[in-house]
Amino acid sequence: MTIKEARVRLKKMEISPLELVKVCKAQFEEKHDINAFITPMYDEALKDAEKLINFDDYKPLWGIPIAIKDNIAIKGVRLTCGSKILASYKSLFDATVIENLKKAGAIVVGKTNMDEFAMGSSGEYSAFGSTKNPLDRSLVPGGSSSGSAASVAAGMALGSLGSDTGGSVRQPAAFCGLVGIRPTYGTVSRYGLVAFASSVDQIGPIGTSVEDAALLLNVIRSYDKNDSTSVEFLDSNVPKMNEIRIGIPVELEELPIQNEIKTKLEEAKKILEQAGAKFVKISLPSLKYSISTYQLITPSECSANLARFDGVRYGLQVSSDNLSTQYKKTRSEGFGSEVTRRILVGTYALSEGFFDAFYLQACRMRAKISHELYETLSICHAILTPTTPTTAFTLDSVQDPLDMYACDMLTIPQGLAGIPAISVPFGKDTKGRPIGIQLSGPAFSENILIELGKVLEE
């Protein structure tokens, strides 16, 4: 059931919020092995649902069960970020996106599993165990918003929120056959999102349809004075389809993309052409440096953002007589291997003697990649690519960090440039694994991307 369908049925009183939550809870209990949640909240959700009697048309998510990634703060609820170091920490306040959801009448059904501190692309890096893909338990659901995607794909919620830094909303959406949106940087408040890479992180929606994801985005998006990088969303007119120009980067031909995904990309192109859009050849020569750029900038930022986890003010503490030793033991025991790797890469990149060659050089490359994107998007309305180079892979099959980072090669550039992107499910490969097609656009072009996404969806 989509959110749209649920709203119609709620309005007609064919179903009540209580019944809707019970349906989602039943799915959770039946498919518990997927491990989509760190903190299920169905009991609280049932109590919240009982209070909702008269349908409120002014509340766009009235009675709708929504799952929340566990790096987004809800007051009084555990906020673990998928990490041992925060295993028993409870948030002292609501994130702005949670306030927006509550004002819209949404019912939160739980905090979803995730790769630790949003660092991962499979859902296998959580201290609370791996999440499985509901469509095939032997596969990963993608990451880092693994539980957010899995919970919606399994019917445990009708929509969810994740966070997207290098593709962590779009990639799991693609792997689970769902729609995921990465908003324009700054348009969705990061207040209450535990920071991974502050200049790249954005909270984004996951839904079973483009319309659902767009509705969720509209609810969570707001200017917020508590977020110093917050910007007001600028609505833009959507051109007629025959005025729309879309680019496909020529560099895709050199990338190791699964053949069936290439075929689907061609099909997507034909569908958009039949709808009236014109295609232009574009080039993004610096695309090949995206992964290195991202994997120097984001670890550098995370090394600063995660310095606060020292066991003094909150979270795990491994005591010692010496403060420095206490810090080291707490952090070494509390952080998993991927987080440790990235903190160390970032600390190295920022250290004296290496700052210019690593961090600053990566920031210059970020400027170059972004410049190429902005230039390209000044002559076309959108860029069409696959969301991921492969479909969902089997659990435990990718061990090399560099291979794992390569999963994000098509979703990283948008984060670096701060531009929006949508992933839309578009068929499956011969093994039945969902394929996602991605549309990226200039800042504030979400309305155009959503309309193009609807064309593909149909």
Added chain:
Amino acid sequence: MKVSKIYLEKVASLAKIEIESNESIQDDLVRLLEHFEELSRVDLSFFEPMSLPPQCRLKFRSDEPQTGIKQTEALKEAPKTNCKFYTVPKIIG
């Protein structure tokens, strides 16, 4: 540029993380950093380093006191306190 394991241990000390006995992480780090070095071979002198997307300009709020989390609430989640302050092992002496 060869990445030195001795320097990596110093970096780990800066990050307050132990890696002395973890050969696997050290090997991973060496490989990753040597891979990312590809960026240093590109001439990017024409580009200013970018730290934020262009639509964002950091804004300051007015210099007026605002309410925040109370002391008692902030201490609630701390592992060790003396009711008013966070407590840590002795630092001096």
